[in-house]
Amino acid sequence: MAEPLDPEMFDPVCPSSAMPIQIGDKWTAMVVLCLERGPRRFTELRTPLRGITPKVLTQTLRAMERDGLVTRTAYDENPPRVEYELTALGRSLLTLIDAARAWSKEHLPALLEARRAHGSDPGPALLKRPGT
């Protein structure tokens, strides 16, 4: 829980953005990965999740808290400090995320090639979400 998060742990250009699997909402899986090695603070999470706005991060964390995936602990200090930590349930998603990443590693190139070979039209917009 010590070392800082790598600001580039999620490559925004990476084709994993086309991954056909989504865990929870758009940012949920990335939050889980950020919390994998210990509790993190709100601001700390914003670094690797480049581009996330505080509103959306709050929404995501509140929903995850509601679903028992994370706990929120506020310390009465100042400046204020709030820490988010994975629960066992939240941690159980890691196996699923690993499965999704394994599938992508093995099959995503074929999917992208199929899409490219399909030719001109971008077509309906299946599978365009950001991933990990």
Add this chain to the structure above:
Amino acid sequence: MAEPLDPEMFDPVCPSSAMPIQIGDKWTAMVVLCLERGPRRFTELRTPLRGITPKVLTQTLRAMERDGLVTRTAYDENPPRVEYELTALGRSLLTLIDAARAWSKEHLPALLEARRAHGSDPGPALLKRPGT
């Protein structure tokens, strides 16, 4: 590829609707499961996917075709006949779907209980998609 699809293979009331995992678009995983045992016709798919409109089914299938998940074969007969079949790539999603279902079987009750225990507010709408 012979036996008809069970019209009730997807229970619309089942809490799996809350499953925090989504494969492709809303109907993609269900289509994959429908095609698991062999090619199916357009109208045949509409039966278990209760409530899907032809427009949305067409959209879903076209996107899956574009991504190399299914093949579309039109026979020049009449009444017209079109068959959709899983490709190897599409079939590879089955392992992922199984993993998602295994997770749900084991952990979904805990998630739903956490949500219930969280109390009154339905809160922001994470995790409300139909699943399998």
Add this chain to the structure above:
DNA sequence: GATACTGGTTACCTCAACGATACCGGGATA
């Protein structure tokens, strides 16, 4: 007094997915 830091909140807007409803072409069948 002014500014900065943390952890947010509020109001507004956009856009794609999804759904409802209606219609169609062509051959076969009654």
Add this chain to the structure above:
DNA sequence: TATCCCGGTATCGTTGAGGTAACCAGTATC
């Protein structure tokens, strides 16, 4: 003549996730 079957299209409307921008309270520091 009329109707059915099949595999779709066409048009319209709704919804909600997600984004943008601005603001806030409380303390500490300059």
